[in-house]
Amino acid sequence: MSIQVDLVKGAKADTYTIPPIVDGTQPTRIVEGYPQTARRTPSRPLLRRPLTLSELTGPLDLSGRLAATSADVAGQSARRALGQLIVLRLAVRDEDGSPIAGTMVEMWQANAAGRYAHPNDSDHAPLDPHFQGNARVQTDASGNIEIRTIKPGAYPVPGPDRWWRPPHVHFSVWGKVWLSRVVTQMFFPGDPLNEQDLILNAVVDAEARARLVARSVPTQAAPGDALVFEHTVVVRGKRATPTEHA
């Protein structure tokens, strides 16, 4: 699948600039109660660089490099994972709302008991032999993906500052250029743990935080055997413009 690119608007520009991120719409880098953030976040301010082709190009057609998987994470009949069956309708969009077709999306999540099928997860909750909890899928011509999975459970973060992560799904998305790369987490509407989660609440802008929470599709509008959630991932990059030289 080819990806349409219409980023570079000025043919003669050597460098580009992009509007800075609006305060509070991205998480704070250091989070109180999450001690690793302070040990891993650079102490010096990040540098603002002129953007060049290196940032306004990026890997397209990643299925040629990374193996895509089935979008059915839940499995079927006797091999179906335990838990509440859900369908995630993910829309990947540019900042002007236009769909991004053919871009790769990776998702991963805990099982219904809140356990990841990952060697780093030593939580007491059981594994589910029918649930690996990940999928790697390209968006369709409309920039959308539909993933069939189960609702993840909440899980405690080990350590002295133990807190519970609300049910969430991790997404890794590329978009069309290097600048559009984003790794994010999707939350479920109405979960009381959302209000306590250190990661969700690191986004201090309430509207930006709301964009991290999926929308529940009314059950009357979504017949079938699964609850349906819709979620939109907007990536950066399209608003890059040629730098004005004085």
Next chain:
Amino acid sequence: MMSAVSMPIGEATIGPFFPGAYVDAGANDLTRWQGRSAQGQLIDIRGRVTEDEGVPLQNVVLEIWQADANGIYRHPADPRAKHADADFFGWGRAATDADGAFHFRTIMPGRTHLPNGTLRAPHINVVVLASGLMRQLQTVMFFEGNAANATDAVLACVHPAAFQEALIAKADGPRKYRFDIRLCGADETPFFED
């Protein structure tokens, strides 16, 4: 007419449970793609990712993006894209081991041409994703001994100039380079706004 602007989604940490299967075998080798070999000089890049006080970090995901041996990106925004090496994809991923160590095999990128005729020094864009990093970190790798480093528009943004050294991969034997990434501390790697 300007269309309405949607805000980019908030980033979140990649967390400790990024699936091992997503670091596909061979994803760190950019010299081979679809059974064919890229043009150019093969190089091995090794390094270590550390957090504060030099503690090695396991399970860090690094992704790189670079031009081919002639400085061309495999992307339609590059005016020279139709001449790009058909056997070079330009993107790779690696994860750090228990010692914080990573390895990429790639080719030495050429100098990319900016549309006004100026040239970048050979460089590789790097993104760092790790548990405890609430947002991705962006940096750029340059190569020791390349005279073009002195005029690169991005390297020139790094002040004081002494900090530029941390962005220059050091020759470590024939066709081998060493590039350590120090996330935090007095000697930390310079990072750029994403």
